[in-house]
Amino acid sequence: MPDALQVPTDDLDRIPRMPAWVTATRIESPEDVAFLSGAALSHLHLVLARMEVPQALLRARLALRAAEACVAVSGRPEREMDLRDAVHLLRPGDLPGPAGETCLAWLRAVERPVSVRALDRALTGMSAERIAVWLDAGQGGAVRRAAAVLETVLADDPRGEVPALILAEAALAQALGWDHLVPLLAGGVTRADLRKRGADLQLACHRAILKSTIAASRIASDLARRADRLLAVAPRLRAKRAGEAVQLFLNRDAVAAAALPLSDRAARRLCDRLVELGAVRELTGRDTFRLYGL
Structure with missing residues (x-):
């Protein structure tokens, strides 16, 4: 099970779905x-x-x-x-x-x-x-x-x-x-x-x-699908070390802005920008101590 992520967008719809006879069969x-x-x-x-x-x-x-x-x-x-x-x-x-x-x-x-x-x-x-x-x-x-x-x-x-x-x-x-x-x-x-x-x-x-x-x-x-969206918007991110930040989102369930390899202000701006672009979600619903993830 390789960890490296390579996302050919055209293949996303071809990820096999669980057969209906598995999910719907009466046991x-x-x-x-x-x-x-x-x-x-x-x-x-x-x-x-x-x-x-x-x-x-x-x-x-x-x-x-x-x-x-x-x-x-x-x-x-x-x-x-x-x-x-x-x-x-x-x-x-x-x-x-x-x-x-x-x-x-x-x-x-x-x-x-x-x-x-x-x-x-x-x-x-x-x-x-x-x-x-x-x-x-x-x-x-x-x-x-x-x-x-x-x-x-x-x-x-x-x-x-x-x-x-x-x-x-x-x-x-x-x-x-x-x-x-x-x-x-x-x-x-x-x-x-x-x-x-x-x-x-x-x-x-x-x-x-x-x-x-x-x-x-x-x-x-x-x-x-969410990873594909994040990778699609990644080239539009201007923050230095944004690529490293993207990799954190692709590997962790949740990320605090403070954990990103950016200054506090730049990290918060990047998170807000990714939410705005629909690339990540804010997971807590809070105004402070927020966590972000796919």
């Missing part, structure tokens, strides 16, 4: 669920191979969704806007809080190719040796392997939903031959699902993957 048996989740994963694999899709941004957007789902499972009230604030408005020395830590863990997990070292960076406080043992817990097909890792980690650490899901996603990615972790399970499983075991947990994972993969494909197509 009547475990076999149907397994078949449809496999079909959905196969389709997403094709979407992730498209150069038009901003891969790093897609992973970051899915990581935010995964973090929000994990926070909800833990019973905390923070949602998408709160998580963005906790991560992107941090100042040196600030602590992100429990919800912010969850979001940072997911964002770090998707930043680098899947490896024990990368996962060790995301899951602070866990040894690389323990992570390696957990990753090897699963055998067989991709979903079976991911479910086995999820079950093993939760058996060892019943309150470790976040590391369990991140490691299960990593096992899924490795089994599918993907370089990077693409959050799918976390956005589809429920608190009740995480208490299941064996075949019941595998079925819950198939259902979660089917649900999340359909959503991920739609998000990928939407981000491809």
Whole structure:
């Protein structure tokens, strides 16, 4: 799944859509669920191979969704806007809080190719040796392997939903031959699902993957269109280092003006200009402490 973004505009409409028989089929048996989740994963694999899709941004957007789902499972009230604030408005020395830590863990997990070292960076406080043992817990097909890792980690650490899901996603990615972790399970499983075991947990994972993969494909197509718009207006930007700013928007879920490689005034003007051109959105609805993204 390459991270470099090359957007031939004429190809945007040819990003394959999830077949209707996957999205509309009535699920009547475990076999149907397994078949449809496999079909959905196969389709997403094709979407992730498209150069038009901003891969790093897609992973970051899915990581935010995964973090929000994990926070909800833990019973905390923070949602998408709160998580963005906790991560992107941090100042040196600030602590992100429990919800912010969850979001940072997911964002770090998707930043680098899947490896024990990368996962060790995301899951602070866990040894690389323990992570390696957990990753090897699963055998067989991709979903079976991911479910086995999820079950093993939760058996060892019943309150470790976040590391369990991140490691299960990593096992899924490795089994599918993907370089990077693409959050799918976390956005589809429920608190009740995480208490299941064996075949019941595998079925819950198939259902979660089917649900999340359909959503991920739609998000990928939407981000491809938005990225195309941003790249189309980029030559009209006059600010120095505007190209570097554009790359940040193409790689991050949200960007504060202060994070751009420009003076404060120039950064705010650039953000306002991009919003005016329809190239980025202001994500918070606030007059201050704004965040911007595709």
